[in-house]
Amino acid sequence: MKAFLRQARGVLTFGILTVNTVFWFVPLMTLAIFKLLLPIAGVRRVLTRWLMWLAENWIAVNGLVLRGSGSRGWHVDGAESLDRNGWYLVLANHQTWVDIVVLQVALNRRIPLLKFFIKQQLIWFPLLGLGFWALDMPFMKRHSPSYLARHPEKKGADLAATRKACEKFRHTPTSVINFVEGTRFSEAKREARNSPYEHLLVPRAGGIAVALSAMGEVFDAILDVTLVYAKDPPKFWDMICGDRVDVTLDVKALPIDPALVSGDYQNDREFRREVHQWLGKLWEQKDARIAEIKGRVA
Numbered sequence: 001m002k003a004f005l006r007q008a009r010g011v012l013t014f015g016i017l018t019v020n021t022v023f024w025f026v027p028l029m030t031l032a033i034f035k036l037l038l039p040i041a042g043v044r045r046v047l048t049r050w051l052m053w054l055a056e057n058w059i060a061v062n063g064l065v066l067r068g069s070g071s072r073g074w075h076v077d078g079a080e081s082l083d084r085n086g087w088y089l090v091l092a093n094h095q096t097w098v099d100i101v102v103l104q105v106a107l108n109r110r111i112p113l114l115k116f117f118i119k120q121q122l123i124w125f126p127l128l129g130l131g132f133w134a135l136d137m138p139f140m141k142r143h144s145p146s147y148l149a150r151h152p153e154k155k156g157a158d159l160a161a162t163r164k165a166c167e168k169f170r171h172t173p174t175s176v177i178n179f180v181e182g183t184r185f186s187e188a189k190r191e192a193r194n195s196p197y198e199h200l201l202v203p204r205a206g207g208i209a210v211a212l213s214a215m216g217e218v219f220d221a222i223l224d225v226t227l228v229y230a231k232d233p234p235k236f237w238d239m240i241c242g243d244r245v246d247v248t249l250d251v252k253a254l255p256i257d258p259a260l261v262s263g264d265y266q267n268d269r270e271f272r273r274e275v276h277q278w279l280g281k282l283w284e285q286k287d288a289r290i291a292e293i294k295g296r297v298a
Contacts, residue, residue: 010241013069017062017240024058025127032134041171048136048172052113055135063105070242073230074106078251082110085173086220089211090114093200093226093286094179096233098245103177103225106249111223112173117165117207138165166214175223176215178207180279184233199290203283205275209265216261226250226286228293248293254282 028051035047066072082088088111092103104114113135120139123129133139169176181201183189195201212219230246239245260278263271 006241009069010237013065013240013242016065020058020061020065021127021131024054024061025131028054028058028131028134045171051135052172055113055131056109059104059108062101063108066101066105066239069240071239071245072105073244073246074102074249075247076106076249076251078253079107079110079249081253082107082223082251083220084109084111086111087169087173087215087218088112088175088221088223089208089215089219090175090177090223090225091180091208091282092177093185093290094181094183095185095227095229097184097236098234098239099179099227101236101239102227102245102247102249107175107225107251111175114175114177115165115169116177136165136168138168163210163214166211170215170218176211178211180204180208180283197283197287199294200283200287203279205272205279206265208279209260209263209272209275212256212260213263213265216256216258219256222254222256224252224254224282224286226252226289226293228290228297230297246297248297250289250293 031047031051031054035044035051038044038047063072090103090107090111092099100116107114115135116132116137118132118137118139123133123139166176180203182204183201185199185201189195189201190197193202226249228248228250230248234243234245257278260275263274265272265275
């Protein structure tokens with residue numbers, strides 16, 4: 001009976017989240033279509049703000065549903081001085097798909113709506129794919145090394161797409177988020193990739209460098225966000241079934257180093273080395289911070 005009630009809670013919570021998504025999806029798509037058809041820049045910027053307002057309401061209700069299900073035990077450190085009308089480049093570690101929900105809900109209305117770089121295939125995901133498109137989430141087409149070997153002309157296409165997306169964000173307060181490791185952390189991946197970190201994979205610098213070169217003078221700060229779960233990273237279904245998710249979000253606002261803004265990551269080898277060194281040092285500090293927080297919450 002206990003197992004049945006747990007699963008029933010998951011079905012009920014998922015149903016409420018789905019109804020909430022459909023409720024906000026209709027006005028979201030209506031405004032997005034108006035924005036697509038109206039070429040006037042000023043009007044489009046106003047519509048963009050309205051779209052973000054709708055998305056913030058959608059996320060806020062999702063957060064209330066999760067709180068009601070009993071699954072939220074989230075603690076945020078360092079977010080007191082953030083500005084919801086600012087521009088931020090958010091760097092975060094990545095362990096589970098629940099990270100996205102936690103980041104959205106915990107930072108909602110503390111900073112502008114988070115803009116994720118999304119795999120192109122997800123545009124076909126029911127409702128959410130079109131919702132991501134309506135909110136100007138950039139869709140990225142990743143190419144494997146074997147594909148690039150056959151099509152060398154595609155090399156750098158993902159970075160070019162990143163630059164194009166970031167240019168679009170210059171006119172409305174935006175938070176651009178990058179999961180720098182490129183994939184979710186696991187011990188198997190850490191060992192396979194010979195990561196020098198205990199709790200992290202080796203970070204990838206290309207997307208950050210391009211975002212900084214495209215918008216560096218616009219960003220107010222880099223937000224170094226560290227996610228630490230008290231237990232093993234949770235699964236989404238377990239969360240909506242009411243399993244308590246105890247997670248700490250440690251947020252540190254870092255100034256933008258002008259040296260990271262002015263270089264040419266693709267063509268300047270010395271600049272690439274400097275960016276990798278900066279990011280490696282940041283990741284060392286994050287690894288130590290994860291160990292410290294884990295020791296505190298254990």
